[in-house]
Amino acid sequence: MTRAPAVLLVVSLATGVTASWPTTSWAAPPTPDPADRWPAAPGVERTVTVKDSARLQDALANAKAGDRIVVADGRYTIGAMTGRKGTAAKPITVVAAHRGRAVVDDGQLEVADSSHVTFEGLRWTNRSTLRITGSHHVRLTRNHFRLTEESSLTWVLVRGEDSHHNRIDHNLFEEKHQLGNFVTVEGSETEQSRHDRIDHNHFRNIGPRAVNEMEAIRVGRSTISRSSGFTVVEANLFEDCDGDPEIVSVKSNDNTVRYNTFRSSQGTLSHRHGDRGSFHGNFFLGEGKEKTGGIRIYGRDHKVYNNHFEGLTGSGYDAALQLDGGDVDTSGALTAHWRVYRATVVHNTFVDNRSNIEIGANYTYPPVDSTIADNVVTGARGKLFNELKAPVNPTYAGNVAWPTGSATVGVTRPADAVRVVDPLLRREGPVHRIGAGSPAVDTGTGRYPFVTDDMDGQPRAGVPDVGADERSTAAVVRKPLRATDVGPDAR
Template identity: 70%
Template sequence: MTAAMADAAPGHTIVLADGNYSIGKLNARNGTAAAPITITAANQGRAVITGGQLEVLSSSYVTVSGLKWTNSHTLKITSSHHIRVTRSHFRLTESSSLKWIIIQGAPSHHNRIDHNLFEEKHQLGNFITIDGSSNQQSQYDLIDHNHFRNIGPRATNEMEAIRVGWSAISQSNGFTTIEHNLFENCDGDPEIVSVKSNDNTVRYNTFRTSQGTLSLRHGNRSQVHGNFFLGGGKAGTGGVRVYGQDHKIYNNYFEGLTGTGYDAALQLDGGDVDTSGALSSHWRVYRATAVNNTFVNNVSNIEIGANYNLAPVDSVVANNIVVGSQGKLINELKSPKNMTYAGNIAWPTGAAVIGVAGSVTIANPLLVAQDEVSRIGAGSPAIDAAVGGYAFVTEDMDRQPRSGTADVGADERSTAPVTNKPLLPADVGVGAP
């Protein structure tokens, strides 16, 4: 294998028969879009990397497919582009902190990690880390259709399933897309996914019984939409936590989450610096837009400014449905500056209260349980009731089109095909379509 990797050229395929292998570096090997270099198992999952370390260095258009990884070293993609890691099973052998896959170096871009299974991580480090150079994150990378499961126990820091960027490069633009992934029992870090750069998209993922949140920890202008957060009543399960400027959070569904504060279903948090300061700080929220989300029976649904001293500024919470039986459905722990509430429908039951005055309609949205989520039923007051214009909200959580005056909440009542739904193990990973 070593000789074949050293001589790899466009269109070459290196096929690994069943068995155990030690792997090494692939250096300055460049395929093309039409003729990539491929390293693949003859039979999926039966070529096992038990030793060595793969670093794809200064290379392009390389696909690594179908392998099982049980070795003890990080798979590195360094200063490379159009590298794909697919249909592989990662269950690395750990004795101390270990990142499993890292994308790094200048100028890395357009790499893809897809249709893999990552499981049983119990030491510090991430399943996937996207870094870059000293001042620029790797750009336009895609993480999709992976199954992440069983990471923990809970650590204070440095045990995310995915980390995108880091503090020192958090003002660079990532343009990373994380989509169609399933996270199950990802309990390692308070941030299941930690986004630390600008202009990233997290969409169409499912988070099941996972402690912590998807955190927009640093950076600006990211979008979080079409995700399902299903806590199942498990302790510490959360949704989305936000810092920074101009983020959009829409068409997400949150149910059965038990977290509060850092782990609330939606936390538009306070900051400890304003528009300048240490890059590792919690930057004040400006102009966050949280619209057309649905919250069902969470311990804490929408929280504003639970932590730190600088409340959010010029933000919007509109056209959301919030149903719950405890606490304040919208909980301002700090008074935001120039917050807009509009078009929200809240239905407090049990001991719950609305929590804010004005711009919230108290009405039963007539939700109907269907396929693990609750959608608006016939005659719901949410139908055609959205207010304001949010041009980016063109579809709902099911990826059905929004038409005319949109419905309130994540669901648009529609007969169009449902093409986005809560993911199951069969929908992702090595054997998925």
């Protein structure tokens, strides 16, 4: 049976030029605008231009430090790249001649036992996981991933022994509707890949919601959750990521998730296993969509600060912030929910959420020795602080609560622990910030030296303000992200 080809429309954000060509059978696109071409790169010793799959595979198999493999417009089958060693000064780069116009529609790329290799500007529509195995300083940048799915499929997987310092940045991942994750970072059988970075990507349209194994990003794995990853997930935009109750799932020690924006996405950023996680400077914007949530944590010694939660409709697993109960205490199965110890939740802002700070909604063991301080919590329904299980030896200090409508504070604490006073929030774009004369100004406890700036990247000067926002005239260096801030065409 012959089918009429679907048409792909590509718009250059830089030029406004629109091009179209079939997606089911290759036809050469119109002559590209010069603005789509890649500039010369440092460290190039040899440029290899490939125009068909056989030459591409030969170039991958024989790549040397300093090679720049330029992939002409067209459709390609791809294969493995093994034992190819670039250097920091002379990387191996595989780059589309014109961004998005070299399409990988068949085969499987596995970059194995390799280093300092970059894949840049390709469009991926094939049916197989892109694997980075036992390699370091491998970079995937400014690619467009929209894989063809027939069953469960993870799109990008980092794994293997001696895997470290890989980077996945400025890519677009979209339209995932089968089980499996957009990006998974694992490692060997005993240790997670270390010092990887996932940044400035656009993740959108994953779902419908599944019980498990449909995260946008998973960092770590239960069986290696006692290892440390030192992974940084930052400055990504998640839109309509509705696949898994955990949009981002962290399952190891010593990872950081910061400066991301979650828009109209069902589920939460979850520290599912492991200790010493840092979640800060993130924007969670529910935009009224059902089951949108914020942060959920298990384990020990996490820091949650400078996050802004607004318009979220979830509760329980999907609360704006869930310091959950555990089903094991200090020992048990690695797949269990480990009890929270010594969580530090400070300088966050909660606005108009269905459920704000919840403690111990699930399982048996409530959090121990945790601190909730210098947060601004406002809302018109439910309890602003909801202790579903009484925490053990909690510390409340310097919080500002302002219940309106049918809402209540929810806890009875001294005035210096929870002040019931209007913080005088004012809307600025998609978020609320404290206004002039707010009782949140210069009234933080000042006890948390790691809080050096606010959600906008403005410095915390003198006595810090309560909440995620510091009232300041300093330059705003971070903001809620939009599509133009991330992905292949972002600056």
